[in-house]
Amino acid sequence: MEIQTEVLVVGGGATGVGILRDLSLRGIPALLIERGDFATGASGRNHGLLHSGGRYVVTDPEAARECVAENKILKHIAPHCVEETGGLFVSLPEDGLGFRDEFVRGCETVGVEAAVLSPEEALELEPKLNPRLLSAVRVPDGAIDPFTLVIENARDAEKHGGRFHLHMSVTSVAVDRGAISRIFARDSVSGEEHSFHASYVINATGAWASQFLALANLRLGMALSKGSMIVTNQRLSQRVINRCRRPSDGDIIVPNDLVSILGTTAVRLENLEHFDVSRQEVSLLLGETSRMIPGISDVRLIRAYAGIRPLVQSEGAKDDRAITRGFVLIDHEKRDGVKNLITITGGKFITYRLMAERTCDLLCEKMGLSLPCSTHVKRLPGAKEPAGFRKRLTAFSPGKGEVLCDCELVQRQDVEGFLTEGKMKDLRDILHRTRLAKGTCQGGFCVFRLLGVLHELGLVKGDSNRVLAGFLEERWRGVRPVLWGTSVREHELIESIYRGMLNL
Ligand SMILES: Cc1cc2nc3c(=O)[nH]c(=O)nc-3n(C[C@H](O)[C@H](O)[C@H](O)COP(=O)(O)OP(=O)(O)OC[C@H]3O[C@@H](n4cnc5c(N)ncnc54)[C@H](O)[C@@H]3O)c2cc1C
DSSP states (O other): OEEEEEEEEEOOSHHHHHHHHHHHHHTOOEEEEOSSSTTOSGGGSSOOEEOOSGGGTTTOHHHHHHHHHHHHHHHHHOGGGEEOOOEEEEEOTTTOSHHHHHHHHHHHHHTOOOEEEOHHHHHHHOTTSOTTOOEEEEEOOEEEOHHHHHHHHHHHHHHTTOEEESSEEEEEEEEETTEEEEEEEEETTTOOEEEEEEEEEEEOOGGGHHHHHHHTTOOOOEEEEEEEEEEESSOOOSSEEEESSSSOTTOEEEEETTEEEEEOOOEEOSOSSOOOOOHHHHHHHHHHHHHHSGGGGGSOEEEEEEEEEEEEOOTTOOSGGGSOOSEEEEEHHHHHSOTTEEEEEESOGGGHHHHHHHHHHHHHHHHTOOOOOOTTTSOOTTTTSOOHHHHHHHHOOGGGOOEEETTTTEEHHHHHHHHHHTOOSSGGGHHHHSOTTOSTTTTTTTHHHHHHHHHHTTOOOSOHHHHHHHHHHHHHHHHGGGOOTHHHHHHHHHHIIIIIITOO
16 A cells, blocks of 8 residues: 655654654644554663653763753653652662762752752661661652553644554665655554655664664664563552662662562663563562662562663763763764655653654754644643552442453453554554553453453454463563562462463
């Protein structure tokens, strides 16, 4: 099929979807294509930290300044995706106080609100902290729900005329007389080939930016840095807990609704398509984070996952943690003589809106238009709704049908709404739209109930066990690296349900 648009955005992570919303609000016709579901790249595979900027004040002040500004904007435009937890940077005896002093000066310079607390004050706020801590600094870190934020941007873009095609992977790019003339893409569900013609193309493919550019015979040096994270079965702290030292492995614990996320590692990758969390990374993360909260060693782990940082190689950076977290915006007309192509990559989840604003400003300049950005003031559609578990508790109603997922209070109607809309090409995308199977049993007790609903709605075509296996595979990939102790026992029970009772 031939598809025409003014602007084609490639990549459905926060950056691409943010660009689609920004363009739609400016009244510029745009279409986004994404090879998986929304947020299947780094946007759905991060800590969900709403940076105060603290993490970068010493090593990357420019990136820290961007975080300070965007932190405030996101709290205004998307309060329902944010939990204002606050954060602590804790110094342990082995860290000393040298870095703490540098950190406090950095916060002052960059404009991050910071207050030094005594060990007693810190322990009063967070009783599970290591009682041997020397000091803590309080900063306005927070937690963000990346899935909801991305979906909300897409909803608002669609409301203002933006279009998207999911599960559509760019396979080749035709360049003719200094401009992209055609983009060819394959629908991974139907197998159909499509040809897109656009006046302008925006490459928002994150860590895949150099792969996309290679299709047009262009180059960009990127460092592919994998970061792994572990989810615990309970929330370990009210605030984000950071180690007060130069960024390193296992130095952050981020509360996420009812659970906590332990992070992270930095492992250089060659292959972007096949990556998993290794046992060594799990051990490293547990060892390091339990220095900050010793009780971690007794907690059940429910899942591990990894993402790839979209880092653009900079000269002189000794390792991946030294590469800037700032973003890179490339006008390929100036750099390579390709008139209608822009690349935006690097940055952070929390700076997605700013990245989108700068990209759309550049595009408007190239198009000779003067249309101001409004995404820093216009709130997202659900901005008046409560956030997180509180939202699910207040939305709970016997009239919404049976509870499918007990851990996360997902009811039949929450799921049916998406299923009957007819917009999901792959049924597994329901796992990104709702909290189903995200709780402590990781789908063990809800995936078979979902299958029942799919049958009743006539959505299962062919073998039911194949559909069931598809859902469980996605969860199993995350569970496998953390299988020991009580997790093994729980998974033997789940295995017996699916093998013994459901003949899987
Ligand atoms: C371990 C880790 C922890 C992090 N923690 C945080 C944090 O706590 N807070 C924070 O602010 N940031 C964090 N980040 C950074 C943040 O996640 C990323 O900077 C951000 O999500 C990048 O968004 P993006 O839209 O640019 O890229 P992505 O979200 O990766 O989106 C790119 C999309 O392009 C698609 N794509 C690629 N090739 C093609 C193709 N050929 N055709 C069609 N589509 C294609 C991909 O499928 C993908 O969905 C973290 C990153 C990692 C890896």
